[in-house]
Amino acid sequence: MEIDNDVAVYHPRAFQHCDAIGRHGGLFFGVQIDPVLLSDSEFGRRGATGDIVAVHDDAPYLILGSLFCALLAGADKLAFESLAAELAGELFAPKACARGAAPRWLTRVEDRLQEGTCISLEDLSREAGVHATTLTRQFRAHKRCSIGDYHARVRAKRAFIGVVSETATLTEVSLMAGYADQSHMTREFKRAFGRTPGEIRRHVRNYGFQDDRALD
Template sequence: MMLSTGTSGLRAVMADSSHVFPRHTHDEFGIGVICAGGQISASGRGQVTAGAGDVITVNPGEVHDGAPLRGERRHWQMLYFDPDLISDLHRAVHPGASTDFEFTAPVLSNEAIAAALLAAFRQISTGVSIAPRLASEQALLQLLAPLMQIRPAPMAPRRHPEIRRARTLLDDMPEANLSLAQLAAEAGLSRFQTLRAFTASYGMTPHAYVMQRRANIAKQLIIKGTGLAAAATEAGYADQSHMTRDFRRRYGLTPAVFQQIS
């Protein structure tokens, strides 16, 4: 369930599900708490297990998956931040410092941060008419300030920097029916080298990457009120039924249900 926050660039999501999420990414920063049950997930930061009371995080573009422990349902509350909002809050915590930030741990067993997250979630998801802007900003800073004191671990250098050109092409034209040969030409590599280097660099194949981009675009369009058929076309799906199948596999719900709760 997506809840209104009254804050631009911030989404609050409450979920209860046994769905197995395939490898995917978000365009936003995410931080939440497992309220009941447990989850096992894998990303570039390794495979981790989170149980009730644990804090979970994800960075924009980070490939990850998620499955319930022992197949049982788990309940979680998440806040998703646009990168611009995170940069603004980081400036508030560290005036004059670089706005570069990333969550360093996919799972944290920290009661204070978990309590701050749940308090912020309650404060923010009550609605703009009840939650004054000052109280919401205060809750967000109290949640994020301790995490922003942790120095980020250095990112491992990409082994294939030229493959970024292929990714940029997919980012700029997610709706296009690009071929592996076109991506290879952009990167200056063979088709096999491109496939292998892209997967090593970004944790998923080029096709999986562009399908994730289409899903993210469709979600944003639906949130903005775009009709489902138009959202499917604009995001690059073959048709609305194609988008519906992809949504069900990725998120455990259909675009129509997502539209209702957005």
């Protein structure tokens, strides 16, 4: 299985695998969840089937980012366990189904939001060809979040990738992620992850992702 650099991947305990890293290298943040924590849950049972799950959605990636920041902050057991349960829920829980098929314009709207640039509701309504109220209602029904929350998650995810990769300055990362400036990114980044971009970059530069603490 070929994995992109912004994907959350699950594999069952003791799963034998071999990783091939591309020429540009990579950073891994692994979380091992105690089976007892999820043993009585529906997504825990589904996760024990032995299947590999790769999720391209932004939500699990952002939860992993929050777990990493909680690790840096020395958060308590409850914080880790609650985030781990959220992560498992995103990976395995059946998604709530919206009534009816998703409208054809939804993909176009998502594509515009994935660009991460500043965009208005009027722009998105024009792209979809529907009224703003129809757009926002249908978007929430099928994506389980508001357009604003979705856009914020896209930018936060891009910012986190840029911060830990160290291939650009923080100012450059803020612009590439679609923020107005670095201070805007810092505020939104800290709101999403509880740490500033500078704190995360310094930790990665000095220590990497190596930490063997388990969620037990």
